Amino acid sequence: MSSLKNFFLFCSGADLSILAQVPSDENKYLGIGATIFFTGVLAFVSAGYALYTIFDSVALSLLFGVGWGAMIFNLDRYIVSSMKSRGGFFGKFMVALPRLAMAVLLALVISKPLELKIFEKEINAELIVMEQETFKTQEDRLSARFTGRLAETESAISGLQAEIDAKTKARDAAAAAALAEADGSGGSGVRNMGPIYRAKMAAAEQAQNELDATLAALQPQIDAQRAQANTLRSEMAEEASGLERGAYGGIAARIDALDRLGQESEAILWASLFVTLLFVAIETAPIFTKLISPASPYDHLLHEHEHVYEMATKESVNTRANDVKNRLRIHAEVGVHQTTADIAAKKAEINAELEQRKKELRPFGWSG
Missing domain, CATH: 1.20.5 (Single alpha-helices involved in coiled-coils or other helix-helix interfaces)
Known part of the structure; x- marks a missing residue:
């Protein structure tokens, strides 16, 4: 227990030789030291999780997390130990203002990866939606590159086919007229195969000849256009199969997903804000403790000690x-x-x- 107490007193940045002369201040600096220590622990967890999200390496995330946590711990310890309880509140506040700004910045940096972990399930669900939106956007861009050329090809095929259909319709009409004249169901109304029938039959044969000539001229063009359309569709399908389908869930995507969740749900927005404020409160607690606390015996002894030098x-x-x-x-x-x-x-x-x-x-x- 004594070793743990000494460790937390060390974390507080207090001078142990001076603090030993005023035991009444030990509890105050024990609390400050414990807060600084656990802030370093949270910084370790935050940095480790953030790096694991990026590199998927436990060893690397642990190594970086330890380094980051130690740096935050050292910064917090320096910030608190450099504050002196001298002068009035506003004087101390102006001195503490840069330290408060640094503490708030550190709290924001530490809190964001932990927010991502706290809302991990919701973020994973949102990432699926974002992934599908991203793939859809990629497919739309790919389709846009081929849509114009395919439309031109289909339009050309439709124009050529319309000309063939018109000739076919004219041939069918002429043949029907000749047949109606032959059986008496149309035309002169007399059932015979006389001159009128032969004239209409000649017109039907002429329409058939024109249709054959049109087919001979246009069908190769239609086949060529259809082959080109099939080639374009094959190229589009090949490029679509080659689109990037890698893992979607880096730290930037997760931050974006959390932001989208906050815009869609006020509950998540407020919860995320309160998590951030919680870490700001934890990070700034030692500084505010030193700021609002009146000068204690330790502060007077420390001032005397420094004044001598x-x-x-x-x-x-x-x-x-x-x-x-x-x-x-x-x-x-x-x-x-x-x-x-x-x-x-x-x-x-x-x-x-x-x-x-x-x-x-x-x-x-x-x-x-």
């Missing part, structure tokens, strides 16, 4: 700065004195030399 550093820096200033002043004043003395000595030397020259020039009658 701060003052010692300032004293050392000021002492060194003063020593440097004094040495610079000594060097400056000595330099000025030395220069003044050198100038005076040089002047005396020059004056002595001038006096000597005057003395040397007086015997020659020169006087200065």
Whole structure:
């Protein structure tokens, strides 16, 4: 139990040597440390699941999950331990604001993969619908590439067939007229095979000849157009069978599916929002605990401990700065004195030399 307590106190980022002097604050930092630890655990689960969704590798997802969880744990521990309970609430809030923003960002990153896991069954059902929509879109695009050419071919076949049908209809009408004239059911109404019948029969034979000529001219074109249409259909079927039918369910598709579910169902939308808010609350709980808690004995001891080092550093820096200033002043004043003395000595030397020259020039009658 003592080892577990020490571990959670370590997780809180508290100075154990200072905390040992104020046992009354242990429970506070035990709670903070446990929250930070379990946030790291949730980050491990979140990252592991996200990577497993991408790569389907247990070993890789565990390795990455441990690394990500350790990083989040270290960041949370640093964020909480770097906060100091000094000054008023608004002053502490402004100091804590960047840390809160970082905590919220981490919570959003951690919560999303876990949301996907929580709503996994609903997402899997939606993924089936999305998969069918995707395949349908692919098939529609493929069909659109061939539809125009197939329509042109079918239109050409219909035009040629209509011409043949017209000739066939004319032949049938002429033959029926000749037959009606022969049996007396039409035409002149007299049953015989006289000149009128022969004229109508000649017209029927002429219509048959025209039909035969039309068939001879157009049927090869119809057969060629039908062969082209069959070729296009075969190509379309071959490309349709080669469409991508791989697994559909990557992390981006799952996020999209969850978003669609939220748009279709308010219950899922609110549930997803509350899951996110829950992780935001967990991630920011240690920071708010430090923010709203009044300064405790631990905080006063920590401030005193840091203040000693701060003052010692300032004293050392000021002492060194003063020593440097004094040495610079000594060097400056000595330099000025030395220069003044050198100038005076040089002047005396020059004056002595001038006096000597005057003395040397007086015997020659020169006087200065």
